[in-house]
Amino acid sequence: MPPTRFQSMLANLRTQGHRVTPQRLAVLRYLAESAEHPSVEDIYRAVKADFPTTSLATVYKTVALLKELGEAMELGFSDSGNRYDGLRPYPHPHLVCTRCRKIMDPDLEGIADLTAELARESGFRILTQRMDFFGICPDCQKNASP
Amino acid sequence: MPPTRFQSMLANLRTQGHRVTPQRLAVLRYLAESAEHPSVEDIYRAVKADFPTTSLATVYKTVALLKELGEAMELGFSDSGNRYDGLRPYPHPHLVCTRCRKIMDPDLEGIADLTAELARESGFRILTQRMDFFGICPDCQKNASP
DNA sequence: TTGCTTGATGATAAGCGTTATCCGTTTCTA
DNA sequence: TAGAAACGGATAACGCTTATCATCAAGCAA
Structure with a gap:
């Protein structure tokens, strides 16, 4: 265990x-x-x-x-x-609700590949990354006031 | 023009x-x-x-x-x-050198697809996004002190 | 268990980037 | 060109975070 x-x-x-x-x-x-x-x-x-x-x-x-x-x-x-x-104390993408400030962890594939490709093309030695998606969560969409 | x-x-x-x-x-x-x-x-x-x-x-x-x-x-x-x-006053990925604080704009495909997939899976209405890759730029790698 | 050393705590001041305030100045319209 | 309204400059205030420092307690050794 x-x-x-x-x-x-x-x-x-x-x-x-x-x-x-x-x-x-x-x-x-x-x-x-x-x-x-x-x-x-x-x-x-x-x-x-x-x-x-x-x-x-x-x-x-x-x-x-x-x-x-x-x-x-x-x-x-x-x-x-x-x-x-x-x-999860390591880089991973986040979904941020800009209305209620809730933050969630989505499943998202292919970030490692993206990073590797970027490193190759740019010559950067990439050490970490940050990926945030901002929007309105399902709950806030229901209780929507414009 | x-x-x-x-x-x-x-x-x-x-x-x-x-x-x-x-x-x-x-x-x-x-x-x-x-x-x-x-x-x-x-x-x-x-x-x-x-x-x-x-x-x-x-x-x-x-x-x-x-x-x-x-x-x-x-x-x-x-x-x-x-x-x-x-x-470029619209969301796009950035490459940030953590040593000299230079920020560059890499070419990166497939972000729109990624965002759409995420919206579909999560139910979020995604409005904007932020994507930063941190590392050491080629110049700073050359002039490297540990 | 007791005492000791050193690191941790708590209260508060300082720091830093950003925003607010306020009055004199400038733009722009009529 | 005159007047109203917006803007600029100087600086105070703000919010979050870090630093400071005296007191306190964790952990070790005897």
Whole structure:
């Protein structure tokens, strides 16, 4: 049985000699269970429910640490807060609803091929990639106000 | 003979009832000639060379106006200043050198198909998209320090 | 278990790019 | 060419993120 995301994050933390604190555990747990690509505020709110003295700074620091360890991926947005993915911490495409800000993970084939072709044609050594599709999700289309 | 980007921007500005000022002309001219996806600072520096009293706020306002008119596209980056494309103000993929911050426009086929497939499978109404490939450009690979 | 070292936490200030405000100036129409 | 309305310039405010620093606790050794 493969380790859960939570177990993997925790093991990585320990292996790299970082301390395990209740606040960190709470952040890990939340990220390991969230498919919604939460914001720092989302994480902060959730963690504070269990651990009311937690500071926003701690959430930022923990998230930065997980990013460094490769256990979380940051989705930066210049016009709103960044979002985090603890379940699939590697590049993959995203579907972003511009109305409710929901972010989903679509299945999309052929990105590796696309990247390889691009590298060959351009001479770039491509290290990572970001692919976002913006639109209106099915739910928001139903509850549509123009 | 089709209108140049500069002519097109200017015409759009006039048609929509916006005033034509020397500062705006300078920003248009620079954007219409730049394939480098300049930052606001880049534009500011260039405009100030011809028009030294120009304010940074004016550049921001002009760029926002052009964006609104569909004559410039913003490339937002959460970890550095945004960049602007006045030559191709519609979604297209970008190659970003993470060392020298150069941004290029590769030729890449099949994005429309990819988008259509994604819309069909997900039920999203996709309105726009963003596709960035990050890596080291050929120049920086030559002058490589580890 | 206890004590110690070092890293983590919490509160808040600082930083950075961008946007808002406000008043004097300029464009453009009539 | 005169007047109304929009624009420009200077700077304050904003939102998110990072830095600072004193206090506190995790983890190790004895």
